[in-house]
Amino acid sequence: MEPFKIKVVEPLAFTTRAERAEALAQAGHNLFNLPASLITIDLLTDSGTSAMSDRQWSAMMLGDESYAGSRNFYAFETVVRRVTGYREVIPTHQGRVAENLLFSTVLRPGDRVPNNIHFDTTRANVEHNRGVAVNCVIDEAYDQTVNHPFKGNMDLAKLDRVLAEVGRDRIPLVMLTITNNSGGGQPVSLGNARATADWCHGHGIPLYYDACRFAENAYLCKTRDTGCAGRSIEEIARAFFALGDGCTMSAKKDGLVNIGGFIAMNDEALAARVSSMLVLIEGFTTYGGLAGRDLEAMARGLEEVLDERYLEHRVGQVRRFGERLQALGAPVLLPIGGHAVYLDARRFLPHIPQEQFPAQALACALYLEGGVRGVEIGGLMFGKPDEATGTWEWPELELVRLAVPRRVYTDSHLDYVAEVCAALLAGRGAVRGLRIVSRSPVLPHFTARLEPVVG
Ligand SMILES: *Cc1c(COP(=O)(O)O)cnc(C)c1O
Numbered sequence: 001m002e003p004f005k006i007k008v009v010e011p012l013a014f015t016t017r018a019e020r021a022e023a024l025a026q027a028g029h030n031l032f033n034l035p036a037s038l039i040t041i042d043l044l045t046d047s048g049t050s051a052m053s054d055r056q057w058s059a060m061m062l063g064d065e066s067y068a069g070s071r072n073f074y075a076f077e078t079v080v081r082r083v084t085g086y087r088e089v090i091p092t093h094q095g096r097v098a099e100n101l102l103f104s105t106v107l108r109p110g111d112r113v114p115n116n117i118h119f120d121t122t123r124a125n126v127e128h129n130r131g132v133a134v135n136c137v138i139d140e141a142y143d144q145t146v147n148h149p150f151k152g153n154m155d156l157a158k159l160d161r162v163l164a165e166v167g168r169d170r171i172p173l174v175m176l177t178i179t180n181n182s183g184g185g186q187p188v189s190l191g192n193a194r195a196t197a198d199w200c201h202g203h204g205i206p207l208y209y210d211a212c213r214f215a216e217n218a219y220l221c222k223t224r225d226t227g228c229a230g231r232s233i234e235e236i237a238r239a240f241f242a243l244g245d246g247c248t249m250s251a252k253k254d255g256l257v258n259i260g261g262f263i264a265m266n267d268e269a270l271a272a273r274v275s276s277m278l279v280l281i282e283g284f285t286t287y288g289g290l291a292g293r294d295l296e297a298m299a300r301g302l303e304e305v306l307d308e309r310y311l312e313h314r315v316g317q318v319r320r321f322g323e324r325l326q327a328l329g330a331p332v333l334l335p336i337g338g339h340a341v342y343l344d345a346r347r348f349l350p351h352i353p354q355e356q357f358p359a360q361a362l363a364c365a366l367y368l369e370g371g372v373r374g375v376e377i378g379g380l381m382f383g384k385p386d387e388a389t390g391t392w393e394w395p396e397l398e399l400v401r402l403a404v405p406r407r408v409y410t411d412s413h414l415d416y417v418a419e420v421c422a423a424l425l426a427g428r429g430a431v432r433g434l435r436i437v438s439r440s441p442v443l444p445h446f447t448a449r450l451e452p453v454v455g
Helices: 017-026 054-060 071-084 095-106 120-128 156-166 190-202 214-224 233-243 268-281 292-304 308-327 358-370 411-426
Strands: 088-092 112-115 132-135 174-177 207-210 246-250 261-265 340-344 375-377 399-403 434-438 449-452
Touching: 017 358, 054 292, 071 088, 071 233, 071 261, 071 292, 088 095, 088 268, 095 120, 095 207, 095 246, 095 261, 095 268, 112 156, 120 132, 156 190, 174 190, 190 207, 190 233, 207 233, 214 233, 214 308, 261 268, 308 340, 308 411, 358 375, 358 399, 358 411, 358 434
Parallel strands: 112 132, 112 174, 174 207, 207 246
Antiparallel strands: 088 261, 246 261, 340 399, 375 399, 434 449
C-alpha cells in the first residue's frame, strides 16, 4: 500500500472523444502541445511532477532568499555531500543545465562521450558543444524478449572500440545513466559500475553519473543483486557514487521536487570553471537559478527518497502497472523499469512502418482513446534525417513511455490506464501512421507538428 496518506487533492479533468480529437488536430499530433487541462491521466513524465511531502512544504516557509550564502544552500550542500560523497556541489535549476555546464566546459569539437544510453537532453548538450554522443549499453538492452536484470549495464567492449577509434585524449569523460531512462528505466548493477569505473580510471578518464534516478537504481540493485541485499539504500547509492568522479542530477526525479538539479564532483579546478559559467547563465553559486525555498525542499526530498518503504511502493506500483498491462496483452519492455512502463509500438502497431512514427501514432491514439498522455521515445525523438539525401537514420527502439509521477496517482488510476490500453489494442487496426509537417533540428520531439498519413 501507499506508505503515505493524502492531505490535498486535485480534481481530474475529463473530456469527450470529440474534444480530444479536436485537441489532437490543434496540437499537430504532438502531445507536448496539449494543454494539461485536457488530460485525464498525465504520464508524460515523472520529471518535476512529484507530490511534495508536508515536510517539504513546510520547508518552503524556511526559505532564506539572501542573494549569497543562503542558509538553505548549506543545508542542501550538506545533504548532497552526504548522499554522493562529492565535495563540490553546484546547484542548477534542472538537469540539462548541469549537462550544459559540464559539456560546455570539458568538450572540444570531435570529442566522444560514451554513455550507456544518452538521454535526449544529454545527447543534445553533447552535440550542441560539437561532441559525439556514443551509446555503449549491452546488446541485451535492445532485445525486448530478453529478461536481463540489469539492462542498463555498460558494454566494456564497446568502450574499447571507442577508445581504439579516437584515443584517450578525445574522451574527456564517460557517463553512466542510472537508471537508464532512454533504454527503459533499466538499472545498472554495482558490479558493472565498478567495472566501468576500473576501465575509465585505467585509462585516466573520469566517470560521471547521470544520477537522476540513483535511488530507484539502488532499490533495484537491492532486490535483484544478492550482493546488495543486506545493504541500506543509502549505502548502495554511496557505493555507486564512490566509484565515480562526479554526477549531474535532475532533482525533478529522485529529488522529489518540482524544480531543481545540481552538478557535483571532486575536481576542484573543474568545479571552479563550471561555477564561473554558472554565474553567467544560471545565477550565483549558492542559488544556481533557484529560490532558497527550492533548495530546502530539494534537500529534504533527497533524504526522503532514500526511504526504503517509499521505494518499495514506488517501484512496486510501476511493476504492478506493467504486469497488469502485460496480462491484458499489451507488449511491454521487460523487465519493467523503475519509473515507467514502456510499450513496444512496433509490436503494438505492426501495420505502421518506422517511417510513419509508430510510437508517436500510439501515444496519440492512447490520448484519443482515454485522455491518457504518454511520450514517444522513438523515431521522432531520435531519428536523424540526412540533409543531403533526405533519408533517415532510425533508432533501434520505438517505445511509448508511460512514466509514473511520484506519490501522485493511486493504483486505481493506473488500472484505468491499463483498461484504455486494452481497448486500444482491440481496435488497433484503425490507428494510422503519421508524417512530419514541421520539425526543428534541436530536440525536435518537443515542437514538431505531424498529421495522419492518408491512404
Ligand atoms: C530528466 C533527465 C535529464 C534532464 O533533466 P531536466 O531536469 O529535465 O533538465 C537528464 N538525464 C536523464 C536520464 C533524465 O531522466
